[in-house]
Amino acid sequence: MTEFIFREDSYVRSLPTLVTAITPEGGIVLDRTIFYATSGGQPGDTGRLERADGSFVSLSGTIHPDGDKTVIVHLPAEGQPTLAVGDEVIAHLDWERRHKLMRMHTALHLVTVVLPYPITGAAVGEDKGRVDFNLPDVPEAAEVERRLNDLVEAALPVSAEWISDAELEANPGLIKSMNVKPPMGQGRVRLVRIGDVDLQPCGGTHVKNTSEIGLLRLGKIEKKGAINRRVSVVFG
Incomplete structure (x- = not known):
């Protein structure tokens, strides 16, 4: 399960987190997230993940996989650097x-x-x-x-x-x-x-x-x- 930080505080804009899984389609699962996933008429959040070397993975959206509301998959935009399970990243929300x-x-x-x-x-x-x-x-x-x-x-x-x-x-x-x-x-x-x-x-x-x-x-x-x-x- 992913810890949904936004449920307790929707004003958190950045958050250190850990990659726990990569889906077959290249989606990124984190151990905790500030990104809301598309559901209930509200679109998923966008933003970026900052890697240890200072580079970024831009996110085009966030979804619940196969209707599983306990997990959020972060979707990289086309052409982004890859991540691996165990990578520590900093999530940055498109706050505006x-x-x-x-x-x-x-x-x-x-x-x-x-x-x-x-x-x-x-x-x-x-x-x-x-x-x-x-x-x-x-x-x-x-x-x-x-x-x-x-x-x-x-x-x-x-x-x-x-x-x-x-x-x-x-x-x-x-x-x-x-x-x-x-x-x-x-x-x-x-x-x-x-x-x-x-x-x-x-x-x-x-x-x-x-x-x-x-x-x-x-x-x-x-x-x-x-x-x-x-x-x-x-x-x-």
Whole structure:
């Protein structure tokens, strides 16, 4: 298993670590990592690994292999130097990109507070994000935007906590998504709490306070089916 440092502190930008495996495709597995892997609508992190001689291996992305959420594979960009099992490296996160994703992911949680309807899909982007809802009527855009920015300006603390698989099963109301179930089977599930307005399972990275998100603008509200609406937000 890889130790996911970002789950406890998503603000760590560099980290000494050890190569524990190289996949047949050339992917790199580390004993601990600050890189989030693609899942839950949030793209995997990018960055680079610094070798002992001072050279770098640029990473084009990070994934969970074959759906195994206990391991993260770091994908080298084309033409990068090779690493070997046992190599000590320093992981360096593309922080500017990650921070945008953190801000947007937290913003999308606020969207689900303003629009408390079943979620059918979501995607976190660097400058734009969206949530799909099981929602028959189109909400009034100006009011949604106003309420979103009120939550941002309220400077609500954002924190993480853990509950057991059994506790989550006993509290199904915590799950907002209709299509994607939180990762279970490891004995515990991570919850993200925003002030006293939101608590839901989430393995993604988030800012520490909603004020860090900055001004939000509501993008399109698109009809994607008889009762399905896609709500997009962008940074202001």
